[in-house]
Amino acid sequence: MNRPQPIVQPLTLVSTVVFTTAVSLLNPLSSRTSQAASFEDSPKAVLDEAWQIVNRDYVDDTFRQIDWQQVREELLGQEYSSREQAYAALRRALARLDDPYTRFLDPEAFEALNEQTSGELSGVGLRLERDNERQSLSIVEPIPNSPASREGIREGDRILAIDGNSTRHMDVDDASQRIRGTVGTPVTLRIQRGEREFDVTLVRSRIELPAVHHSLSLEGETRVGYIRLSEFSSHAHEQMYRAIEELKKEGVDAFVLDLRGNPGGLLSVSIQIARMWLNEGAIVSTVDRHGRVDAIEATRTALTDLPLAVLVDRNSASASEIVAGALQDNGRATIIGTQTFGKALVQSVNSLSDGSGLAVTVAHYFTPNGTDISENGIRPDTRVEMTRDQQLLLSREGHRRGTSADPVYSRAVDLFQREAPIATSNGAEMKVLDLKRP
Template identity: 40%
Template sequence: MLARLVAVLCAVVLLAGVATVSYDYGARNHNPAALVGSGDATGKLDFLEEILHTLRADSVEAPKDDTLIDGAVEGLLGALDDPYARYYDEDAFDDLNAMLEGGFSGIGVVIEETPKGLVIVTVFEGTPARRAGLQEGERIVSVDGTPVAKYPTDVIVDRIKGEEGTEVTLGLAGGSEGRREVTLTRARIELPNVESRRLADGSGYVQMRQFTKGVADKVRSEVTLLLDDGAPGIVLDLRGNPGGLLGEAVDVASVFIEDGPIVEVRERGETTRSYTAKGDALEGVPLVVLVNKGSASASEIVAGAIQDSQRGLLVGQRTFGKGTVQTIHRLDAGGGVKYTTAKYFIPSGDSIEEVGVEPDRVVSGARKQLATARRELRELIAARSDGTG
């Protein structure tokens, strides 16, 4: 009866050992029996089990076991006072893992959990969300007429997802159009995580959509191809990139930064992990990085490291401001839990939590941002050519 609940409790109490940025997989196989048989935990779990048995035996309408367990799990995670803490059932956990591996399906948005609710941070081109006019920064307040404030993110996402060709109606708030409802037709979304091209002035342009497994190698490959093709500098576009895996963030920063600090992660008990550039960087390449309010977590680590090391120039808008680490732990009983385990700090020593990274050139509007980035890159290239940069 309590196997699943104990597994969740262990994952909440005992933190995993490997830190990542937006998400981290629990690195240790925790032993529920060790917790159950230690100290006060045994009595407390016996107390909880007594309540569960009493409710099953005597309540007027006998609740389902899954309903009781779900309620207990929600209570455990709610007691953390952690806005990012979530329990995922097996299907939702598989979906989360697929996202981190680079898969994506639904209406074509990337959403971010915040204390204010579920916020749209990226709307992809050519998707139902873009065609319907969804805006980055809007909050999802209802799905098919049902308010979602009290529901965990995985439940909301499950309600938004569905078979290709079916419809879903989202209630939105916080955008330029105020509170509104939009009906979208679901579709299969296939998006590359890295795209590159030569701009009209010959400069190289690399866009990153997410920090999924292997993306740093792809960025290095695309940048190298552009340089071999004659590009005199690179515009790295992190706008709307919600983040991902810490290792990939460090590796992407290391494509451009030869040495020095990239990020510091501070866990509970003041345990600190420092990550530095790995060497073999394309160090002399003029670089401009595009950011906006949809650039979060891993994107902010890369942007902050490049700015603090004076390796390149940042253009756009202040970034999202997510400076915490969430661990993802797979449960033996099925599914998984996610919860905050650390904070990270950019090389300056600053935390960007709820603050973000301020770009060197503040520019609004996607076209103006790119135009400014190209102009700034030309100036960097010129300075390098005449020996002043």
């Protein structure tokens, strides 16, 4: 059987994922027998593709003490009346590895994952919520630089109909599917704004989703640049670069990087972002099934050396933990919040011939100090545990994150304000913010 070709897009996701394209694992068409051609057209072909990928790449070459050859015989020895039945058999086979991150993705789920990690979607750029009291859909916000924002759609507008179909009994998922579509095609929304109703026709386009939000706050005499990173999607490093540079131009004294609730994303992006904050030192090392170590270092490309606090919680995972671990182990930042999720595994995501996909754990990663954070996570330098009421407030009113109503952010500000004067090498006095002080 031919070995699948190397990755088409060298993206590494942190759950952590490498996107690859699986080519046919059968013989070339010119030499196929009719039996082989029949096999390729059956659900068994996808099962064999998936089995081969796991056999080649899975991080544990003992397959958790599972007889992986026997698994192949079982998969291909059955008859399947539908692809769904074959998918179910594959999921059962993968479950025997007892690895929740090695998983099969049907075509719809695989497309959604690709879209999520690309940081783009095809649509008009609206975030929606269901207003059950009014039996309608409300606009939470139009995404900046989207067709919706350019046409003047506002936060709080209600959508009464989509292409003539009433939204009275539509949920958010149904409405989103109707609004999204092929780039260049129109969709007409019936909008209610106050007592006024009107139609607006929007042309769908590719929209870059914002993963980075930033703001500047004057906290006492300290100008704090707050940056929230929601996921490590493919445009996140570009957005992070712009946020840091814009805040520097505004004369910030210190930065807060908020990784709370960030589940991860692309490993390559996490490395690029770590290098924006860290001028030298190790970032992360990965170890594959053969014990090969790939050690990744900073490249003297830091954008700032201003004091930095990183906010984390139990839902900061994978790529978030790589960045937090790199900044903590190198003494570049103070980590504030609660212990992180504890995911130290790298996945490759492979496309299969029928449009489905397969995520496979291919490596283990370690922080610069060689720490394995599996299940233990990153331990904060300064622990701040929010009450349930505080968590609910920030969840309901997201605009309060990174303000005085946010206890974790407030603790970072408190640490920033404990400044101590020191002498520089040329005798001039300057102020530093000692973030390692208890």
